[in-house]
Amino acid sequence: MDGFARIVGAQHCLTEAQDTAPYGEDWRGNLRATPDMVLRPASTEQVSAILREAAAQGLRVVPAGGRTGLAGGTVPIAGNTPSITISMERMNRIRTIDPVDMSITVDAGCIVENVGTAAAEADRFFPLNFGAQGSAHIGGVISTNAGGIRALRYGTVRDLVLGLEVVLPDGRVLDDLRRVRKDNTGYALRHLFIGAEGTLGLVTAASLKLYPPMRVRETAFVAVESPAQALRLLGRMQGCGADLVAFELCGQRTIALTIQNGHGFRAPVPLSTPWYCIIEIAAAHAAAGLRAIMEDSLAAALEAGECVDAMLAESEETRAMLWRMRESTPDCTKQAGPAIATDCAVPVSAVPLFLEQVHAISAARWPEGHVMCIGHLGDGNIHISLQAPPGTAREAWVARAGGFDDAVAELAVAAGGSFSAEHGIGQSKVKSMAALKNPVALDVMRSLKAVLDPGWRMNPGKVLPGG
Numbered sequence: 001m002d003g004f005a006r007i008v009g010a011q012h013c014l015t016e017a018q019d020t021a022p023y024g025e026d027w028r029g030n031l032r033a034t035p036d037m038v039l040r041p042a043s044t045e046q047v048s049a050i051l052r053e054a055a056a057q058g059l060r061v062v063p064a065g066g067r068t069g070l071a072g073g074t075v076p077i078a079g080n081t082p083s084i085t086i087s088m089e090r091m092n093r094i095r096t097i098d099p100v101d102m103s104i105t106v107d108a109g110c111i112v113e114n115v116g117t118a119a120a121e122a123d124r125f126f127p128l129n130f131g132a133q134g135s136a137h138i139g140g141v142i143s144t145n146a147g148g149i150r151a152l153r154y155g156t157v158r159d160l161v162l163g164l165e166v167v168l169p170d171g172r173v174l175d176d177l178r179r180v181r182k183d184n185t186g187y188a189l190r191h192l193f194i195g196a197e198g199t200l201g202l203v204t205a206a207s208l209k210l211y212p213p214m215r216v217r218e219t220a221f222v223a224v225e226s227p228a229q230a231l232r233l234l235g236r237m238q239g240c241g242a243d244l245v246a247f248e249l250c251g252q253r254t255i256a257l258t259i260q261n262g263h264g265f266r267a268p269v270p271l272s273t274p275w276y277c278i279i280e281i282a283a284a285h286a287a288a289g290l291r292a293i294m295e296d297s298l299a300a301a302l303e304a305g306e307c308v309d310a311m312l313a314e315s316e317e318t319r320a321m322l323w324r325m326r327e328s329t330p331d332c333t334k335q336a337g338p339a340i341a342t343d344c345a346v347p348v349s350a351v352p353l354f355l356e357q358v359h360a361i362s363a364a365r366w367p368e369g370h371v372m373c374i375g376h377l378g379d380g381n382i383h384i385s386l387q388a389p390p391g392t393a394r395e396a397w398v399a400r401a402g403g404f405d406d407a408v409a410e411l412a413v414a415a416g417g418s419f420s421a422e423h424g425i426g427q428s429k430v431k432s433m434a435a436l437k438n439p440v441a442l443d444v445m446r447s448l449k450a451v452l453d454p455g456w457r458m459n460p461g462k463v464l465p466g467g
Helices: 002-008 017-024 044-057 112-121 138-144 227-238 252-261 290-303 316-327 329-334 348-365 394-401 404-414 430-436 439-452
Strands: 060-064 083-087 094-098 103-107 161-167 173-176 202-209 216-224 243-251 275-283 309-312 339-341 370-376 381-387
Touching: 002 044, 017 083, 044 060, 044 083, 044 161, 044 202, 060 138, 094 112, 103 112, 103 138, 112 138, 138 202, 216 227, 216 290, 216 316, 227 243, 227 275, 227 290, 227 348, 243 252, 252 275, 252 316, 252 329, 252 370, 275 290, 275 316, 290 309, 316 329, 339 394, 339 404, 348 370, 348 381, 348 404, 404 430
Parallel strands: 060 083
Antiparallel strands: 094 103, 103 202, 161 173, 161 202, 216 275, 216 309, 243 275, 243 370, 339 381, 370 381
């Protein structure tokens, strides 16, 4: 401990259980394992010194960001000691912002929402957006390759990263913080660490893409009868003549529980159909005629039978309410009882059949459960959960319906999709990696791990089976 305390200062070297316990629990409360020690460095140099010391002592290292992940990636493996957790919370500087380059360089501990605010102050736009953006760290979303509601237009985090600064397991610093869009000088090393969840090294800073601000937006809440109908509406909106920024698909029960358990929400249209879409189009020019585009598109969709009802947000307050409602669904539905949650993606064209298969297997194997759906139809990433009947204890429901996640994952892979779309692998999906990941891909991943982290000390038990 003394060596680490000298690096970060005694006040940032936490060993008491009451101080370390918050770093040992995932957001859902399903996984718990208190770290032996939590270190809070303030600079890349301190992270480098910590990893050199950890290597010398043979200690395992677990990274921690905002701890909003849903796959247990920052929770130590119970009994897997000795280990230390490194929290980047003090590394929260905006290093540089360049409106001409359309880039911003930030520490890994910067909160996602704060990056967006800094970009807006420079009259630029950082597009990453999801429910936990007010507490998630940039380093964490890079390590899990987060997506969010605007991935349809701007891509996942992988598409937003220009360069990275990474501390390798032996303490060396890989400085690849370039801001250029074109760089053909060999392997794009940043992509090794995006989505690696700290198993190959610790991200300490990132250069990120910015965009022109959205000067005008139009948002609509639309009722549809089925995912197939929503898919036809998606096709229409993709060709409407404006940037389609988001196209979300929500099940009726999910919306109803969010309105019931949230604050300040109301049903935009009568909840009389099984499915609903939240659609947003945008433009960088304030004079773009988006209102007419949205009105004309939805009128044509109603006439063509692609939806049955629609409400256009008449004010910024209503538009903000729609997105707060969407972003609040995890917290609001969580209040209704325990659930087995998934994070899968399939080709967009396969979404209707995939959801039909999920409902069928649920009805056959867990008829007492409630299937809950919400997600990003525009990129095929639908979050599905199986909620317990009222009054069911979490432990009992996990024992009863714990196989739901595996069943949905198998359906997604069979449809040409992925069993982890934007939440990462962590420790909760390691079994799926072993069962469903291409064996050759796993061999390549293990080879990379063996070169960069030969002691397999970095975030052990995460991502790679047997790691």
